[in-house]
Amino acid sequence: MSPLRSRPARGVEDVSDELLDDADLLARHVGGDHEAFGQLVARHRDRLWAVALRTLGNPDDAADALQDALLSAYRGASSFRGNSAVTTWLHRIVVNACLDLVRRRSVRPTQPLPEEPAAPAADVLGDRETALAVTAALRTLPIEQSAAVVLVDLEGFSVDEASQILGVPTGTVKSRCARARARLAERLWDLDPRTERDPGNDAPSPRVQANESTSTGPEEQA
Amino acid sequence: MSEHFTLDELAELDAGLLAHRRARAAARHLARCDECQARAAAIGRTKDALRDLGPAQMPADVAARLARALDDATTTTGEDVVPDLGAYRAKRFGGIPPWAYAAAAAVVVLGATGIAVGTRHGHKATPTSAAAAPLVPTAAASAQRLRVPLQESGRTYTPDSIADLATGLIGNAAAADTLAAKTPEFAGTQGGAAAGGGSAGNAAGHPRAAKNGVETRQPDTGAVPAPAGVAPAPSVATATSRIPASLRRLADSRSALLQCAAFISDTPNASPIAVDFGRWTNADAGLRRVPAVVFVFDDLTDPHSIDVFVVGAACDDTSLLDYQILDRTP
Numbered sequence: 001m002s003p004l005r006s007r008p009a010r011g012v013e014d015v016s017d018e019l020l021d022d023a024d025l026l027a028r029h030v031g032g033d034h035e036a037f038g039q040l041v042a043r044h045r046d047r048l049w050a051v052a053l054r055t056l057g058n059p060d061d062a063a064d065a066l067q068d069a070l071l072s073a074y075r076g077a078s079s080f081r082g083n084s085a086v087t088t089w090l091h092r093i094v095v096n097a098c099l100d101l102v103r104r105r106s107v108r109p110t111q112p113l114p115e116e117p118a119a120p121a122a123d124v125l126g127d128r129e130t131a132l133a134v135t136a137a138l139r140t141l142p143i144e145q146s147a148a149v150v151l152v153d154l155e156g157f158s159v160d161e162a163s164q165i166l167g168v169p170t171g172t173v174k175s176r177c178a179r180a181r182a183r184l185a186e187r188l189w190d191l192d193p194r195t196e197r198d199p200g201n202d203a204p205s206p207r208v209q210a211n212e213s214t215s216t217g218p219e220e221q222a
Numbered sequence: 223m224s225e226h227f228t229l230d231e232l233a234e235l236d237a238g239l240l241a242h243r244r245a246r247a248a249a250r251h252l253a254r255c256d257e258c259q260a261r262a263a264a265i266g267r268t269k270d271a272l273r274d275l276g277p278a279q280m281p282a283d284v285a286a287r288l289a290r291a292l293d294d295a296t297t298t299t300g301e302d303v304v305p306d307l308g309a310y311r312a313k314r315f316g317g318i319p320p321w322a323y324a325a326a327a328a329v330v331v332l333g334a335t336g337i338a339v340g341t342r343h344g345h346k347a348t349p350t351s352a353a354a355a356p357l358v359p360t361a362a363a364s365a366q367r368l369r370v371p372l373q374e375s376g377r378t379y380t381p382d383s384i385a386d387l388a389t390g391l392i393g394n395a396a397a398a399d400t401l402a403a404k405t406p407e408f409a410g411t412q413g414g415a416a417a418g419g420g421s422a423g424n425a426a427g428h429p430r431a432a433k434n435g436v437e438t439r440q441p442d443t444g445a446v447p448a449p450a451g452v453a454p455a456p457s458v459a460t461a462t463s464r465i466p467a468s469l470r471r472l473a474d475s476r477s478a479l480l481q482c483a484a485f486i487s488d489t490p491n492a493s494p495i496a497v498d499f500g501r502w503t504n505a506d507a508g509l510r511r512v513p514a515v516v517f518v519f520d521d522l523t524d525p526h527s528i529d530v531f532v533v534g535a536a537c538d539d540t541s542l543l544d545y546q547i548l549d550r551t552p
Binding site: 021023024026027030031032037038041045046047048049050053054059062063066067070071074075077078080082083086089127130131134135149150153154156171174175177178179181182184185186188189191 | 230264274505510
């Protein structure tokens with residue numbers, strides 16, 4: 001019999017008049033409240049599911065990764081580093097579980113599959129077909145890239161948040177996202193990637209002077 | 223016309239990764255190259271398409287499977303949660319009593335006690351429900367003589383701020399209510415023995431505190447009188463609105479509060495020198511604004527030190543949120 005079991009979750013009713021936030025729930029879980037972790041998971045499960053599903057591209061793998069992740073979070077809650085949001089922490093565990101799963105099982109290569117046929121160009125498809133094409137294209141990405149782009153573009157995390165979740169610098173997040181988008185665009189819109197790059201391209205052409213547009217001139221550097 | 227830009231470069235441009243000169247060149251190029259414009263737009267459409275995938279709903283069978291897995295974890299590995307926390311605290315605070323694990327809500331108690339810190343009797347706090355009940359047979363007697371500066375500041379304590387706030391509590395008699403001024407009311411004494419923490423070290427001047435657990439602070443040798451009996455402060459209207467609801471049980475009952483103080487400090491006659499009702503935030507532990515009582519005690523082994531306990535509302539064997547031995551004067 002676990003001591004956690006033997007002890008009633010005292011205090012639950014004590015604060016029923018207060019809205020418990022994620023940190024409260026996690027604290028209650030650490031304190032032995034059996035219900036708290038389930039509540040926390042229930043609160044975020046769809047979002048966590050979406051991340052796992054779209055990062056891995058396969059519901060069975062997503063369920064496996066999510067189960068690993070949630071058990072890990074359940075047991076490791078007391079070591080949660082509170083310098084990030086609970087959601088960030090949960091996502092980090094889920095994404096790591098996805099990466100682990102891929103690396104452990106070789107669910108798919110960590111490099112793109114150039115031989116895989118391109119998805120049909122999305123601009124001739126309806127919404128549903130587009131969604132299928134996008135998810136199919138996501139599956140062709142290296143897991144690190146799909147994780148980054150799922151977090152930022154799909155789930156709407158900021159680059160900073162994604163950096164915390166993935167445990168890599170923000171520049172790496174941006175770079176993975178950029179590569180992922182380029183690969184996805186290439187597949188989705190049937191574009192010529194023009195991957196062959198002229199080495200002389202690195203210097204701006206002196207002939208081009210006019211029409212400086214700042215709208216596309218990014219200020220931040222990785 | 224300059225060279226076309228690759229999709230990778232256009233994506234890097236979009237992500238703000240291109241060096242300034244290259245980015246300017248790309249901007250100039252895009253202004254006059256329809257082909258690259260279209261490809262840059264495709265990057266944007268790709269981001270839109272990803273966003274438009276929208277939310278996903280976890281299938282019911284997956285949800286059920288996860289619920290089962292978590293339920294199994296509760297029954298088979300739930301104990302692991304406790305040693306994890308204990309190990310964490312042991313590292314940080316030099317050990318804590320075995321029953322002292324984080325609880326949902328917290329009370330900070332500052333006071334005079336010889337605490338049995340560092341006596342972790344193995345990993346498993348195995349309190350039964352009965353044993354978990356605060357055990358303070360002498361709390362009633364303590365209450366009679368206690369004059370404890372009692373505050374209800376509602377403020378949030380953190381590991382970093384607690385030293386200043388706790389020492390401030392001691393000196394802040396003006397803003398303090400006193401326990402003695404509260405309506406005498408006893409909830410009755412409780413029998414049984416506290417689990418794990420035991421009472422072996424309680425009676426005889428807290429030998430455990432001298433032996434272990436307090437290495438985080440170097441005891442000074444100078445003698446400083448312990449202000450155990452703080453003068454009664456002017457009574458202050460109880461700022462009930464600032465007290466989290468879950469703390470009401472402790473805030474409204476002197477005996478409950480003293481029982482909690484005794485239980486949490488593992489000292490039957492615990493005489494807090496200051497008590498505050500507020501909240502507790504510890505980023506490292508993932509705790510944020512948890513309702514808490516802060517108890518301040520004199521450290522019985524070192525007159526220069528005070529012992530500060532942050533305790534959750536339940537004040538049971540899972541309620542200790544933090545324990546620190548602090549210099550009396552910062």
